Amino acid sequence: AQTVTQSQPEMSVQEAETVTLSCTYDTSESDYYLFWYKQPPSRQMILVIRQEAYKQQNATENRFSVNFQKAAKSFSLKISDSQLGDAAMYFCAYRSAFETSYDKVIFGPGTSLSVIP
């Protein structure tokens, strides 16, 4: 079974600085998708960024980028120029690309990010 681990329960960053959130996962599959979701306090969860395992190029969305290391099974999220609105719980998630399995998303335990003005 696949597992997702986020070893940092809490992180903090100064406004305008850069922070990296860690995520590791365990799988025997070769094809899958990885996601970072953001859940602000009392607000709904939204997708931040998505990475396809068969693509070597790291995904980037504006100030958010990932460092995907397939061999190491590592998928970290880098937030540049941190803003107060980035304060939230961040979940790393895994989804199999196999047709019989991809209805289920496996979430990590989350990292709570605080942004210091």
Added chain:
Amino acid sequence: DAMVIQNPRYQVTQFGKPVTLSCSQTLNHNVMYWYQQKSSQAPKLLFHYYDKDFNNEADTPDNFQSRRPNTSFCFLDIRSPGLGDAAMYLCATSRDPPLAQETQYFGPGTRLLVL
């Protein structure tokens, strides 16, 4: 705007008193999910519907049931809530077919309190 709506946002019920949470979507997605999220934890999938096909997770208690009368609506029924069922309940949708690369769109959640 197309979206996932959950009502109510906050629900208080008594121990053992049945409660129903609702979810509706204007995205016309064929797949709908119910998650339970306890404080500072990851969402835990309870079950999902692919059209009218119901898929229950193996470890979802029998106390939790679901109904999907049409594409737009899905309900979570908790037959006899216990104190341990107090949590945030998240509804999510994704497109048909449920492709691996598709994101799930989440509602704002219903926070359930059991007295």
